[in-house]
Amino acid sequence: MTLRLYDLAGAQPERRFSPYCWRIRLALAHKNIATETIPWRFTEKAEIAASGQTLVPVLVDGDRWISGSWTIANYLEDTFPDSPSLFGGVSGRGLTRFYSNSADSLVSAIFPFVAFDILQHVADKDREYYRASREKRAGKTLETLVADRHARLPAFRAILAPLRLTLKAQPFLGGERPLYADYAVFGPFQWARCISPFPLLEEDDPVRLWRDRLLDCFDGLARAAPAYDTEVNVTFADQHK
């Protein structure tokens, strides 16, 4: 039976932009698991009520509803033990949790750069929910939140130093081949790429080059999604002046 994944989408159903869902899309591809993705909007809480919570990703496997990216990744590893390992073994699973948690912090670090751009892409029915919930959490308007993003860019790039040094020395966080640790950390960058023209990473940054290697994985799965890239940025920026 084909699995189903509820996947956050924008006004365009093909624009998928959850950092947490992207992790799982790549994890499913890594394990060669055929999955139907269902475009889901922030306000469609009723559709995933069976999962017992209100956020995506939600994976549906027969009558099992699994939520939370770390829980889903572990479910896939345990349920499909004959597919390539997401973690690289028992020790690898332990070592991967910190990546997952670090990537969550990365989402928080990137949000003040892309918060307003996201608003341009969410479905009409989600706009008010998105703005109200995010402004409440941030304690300021989306416009104010991103206003000084250019000034904050050097500090953001500086916190990527350990990632940068690592990816200068080896092609993937998992070593020669990507593992779930890669997908977990890739998620926030792909999220930003999917909804914002803002150039978070310099083109020759080893983090950017690693991101691009992951865009090429699984026949370009992540690259095929509607997103911004350097060339496109200019056009988009010009269009939105």
Add this chain to the structure above:
Amino acid sequence: MTLRLYDLAGAQPERRFSPYCWRIRLALAHKNIATETIPWRFTEKAEIAASGQTLVPVLVDGDRWISGSWTIANYLEDTFPDSPSLFGGVSGRGLTRFYSNSADSLVSAIFPFVAFDILQHVADKDREYYRASREKRAGKTLETLVADRHARLPAFRAILAPLRLTLKAQPFLGGERPLYADYAVFGPFQWARCISPFPLLEEDDPVRLWRDRLLDCFDGLARAAPAYDTEVNVTFADQHK
């Protein structure tokens, strides 16, 4: 033949306080490798000249001189394949490099809290070298560097969030048992603990509890070293008023 490790020491030869050497001491214990540690001071560059550089840890195995904690860890893993793995396999080795680099950033984050306390412990002949080299790097005096450390403490503790979440969910970074990833990140905390009474971590912080679990490993190897702990802090602080 017993290996030798040049290990940074203070005025007291037993006070070992390099975050990078501590990683290797625990790695050697993990692999059950008998090693003689040689107390070394910052200015004893000539003693490790055969390593081709000027910093510890330096491991001497017969006529091989190996320097750099990551290089040494890999050397131990490859040279002693029958001892317990430091990385948890091939994937684990890939996954561990980011921990090593993250821990190096942690050293930089902790330094402005303990920079002046270190001065109280370095050997007399190292004092001028230590102060001059560190003040040049920081662009300010050691006293100025640490002056606002109480105000900076909440921000420091906040950056530990991914580590804290991870160690709330599992006993070690490597999962159920410690791996080199643990030793790499433990190093900076043990360094601070060995030379400063400043309480970087709250007593019930999962990061602190994990640190304490590592103090107990290998028959309390890291706990046996001269250091400060909560009880001692008060005394030391009072003594230095």
